Amino acid sequence: QVTLPDLRIALLSGDWVEPDSGERLRTLAPSAQAFALGGATEAAIWSTIWPMSSPIPEGCHTVPYGFPLRNQRFRVVDALGNDTPDWVPGELWIGGLGVARGYCADARLTALHFNGDYPWRWYRTGDRGRYRPDGVLEFLGRIDSQVKLQGHRIELGEIEATLLRHPQVRHAVAVVQGDGATAGLHAFVQMDAAEEEINALLSALHHELRITLPGYAIPGAISPVTTWPLTPSGKIDRRQLALSPPHSTSPLPEKISELQHVVAALWQQLVEGPPPSGTDSFFRAGGNSLLGTKLVAQVCERFSINLTIKEFFSDATLSG
Structure with missing residues (x-):
């Protein structure tokens, strides 16, 4: 096994830094200190730091972004441009000496992502995050990771x-x-x-x-x-x-109840295919709004209940 006895510092970065990275590094480089860094190219690459030797704060499930570096600032901003309270997610804005003037020869993109004037110039990262009461900054993913289904x-x-x-x-x-x-x-x-x-x-x-x-x-x-x-x-x-999902895809093992067997039989009268499992979506299996309306009517008649279309759409899985 390769060892690095003279390595003093390792700088780790990326959207998510694995919590055991520091521990794994110590097996190769016992004297090295590991630091996780976050930021954006538009703000001189790195703007936050977290020493991997520190315990991960309670409630954090990944390595936090940590604290702003010297001469760097961070805001967590809502849709109206106001700073959010602790724990409340918002968009991460980076300020400080490292923020760029803008994008070369692209005034539209510059206006979209940069605002203010030095020394109060800010870069809108498009990332989601939040501040904890102890001042630790958490990265929560991309804002554009929101989808509509x-x-x-x-x-x-x-x-x-x-x-x-x-x-x-x-x-x-x-x-x-x-x-x-x-x-x-x-x-x-x-x-x-x-x-x-x-x-x-x-x-x-x-x-x-x-x-x-x-x-x-x-x-x-x-x-x-x-x-x-x-x-x-x-x-x-x-x-x-x-x-292109990998070939290692494995279905979730889940037993379905006797009640779900009855609903599955009604489902299969409307949508061709294999018997649904508890997590299968009616729409992904080939159903549509018209067939969903028919399924709701059959379920209501079969069980003498009042199931609404809205309730069905809220969770159109067999178990739902």
Whole structure:
């Protein structure tokens, strides 16, 4: 095993720095200190720092952005341009000496992402974050990770954060696969788990999603991955994940109840295909609004209940 006894400092960066990076580094370089850094190219690359030797604050499920570097400033801003209170997410704005003047020969893009004049010039990162009461800054993902499915606005970052709460999940990515009425959510996770543990862990992750998120925000499948497709800049290629799921995709093992068997039979009278599992979406299975209306009517008649179309659309899965 290669060792680096003379290495003193390691600077780690990226959207997410893995919590055990510092510990793994110490096995190779016992004398090295590791620091996680965050920021943007438009603000001199790095603007925040977090010493990996520090314990991760309670409630943080990933390495935090930490604190602004010297001569750098950070704001967490709402849609009206006001600073948000502690714990409330908003867009991350970077200020300070490192902020660029703008984009070369692109006044429109400059006006969109930069505002103010030095020394109060700010760069709008397009990232989401929040301040904790102790002044620690948390990175919460991209603002443009919000998607709309079947009329519901869904934060992909919220799905990923929920998956990352499990101690055996190293990294998680949620994407939308498919188009139109057949579009659905799919999550990918990199886990510290033996092969024989994977199915049980996937089931546990799905259970956690169901008790934390509304039904329409729960991925139809969670797939374990060992490596990620990367963009030329070294970031996870979400587009490739959305277009071409890896062969390691594994369905979630989930037993369905006797009641769900009855609903599944009504479902299959309207939509061709294999019997649905508890997490399958009616729309992704080939259903549409008209067929959904018919299913609601049949369920109401079969069970003598008053189920509304709105309730159906809020969670159009078998278990929902």
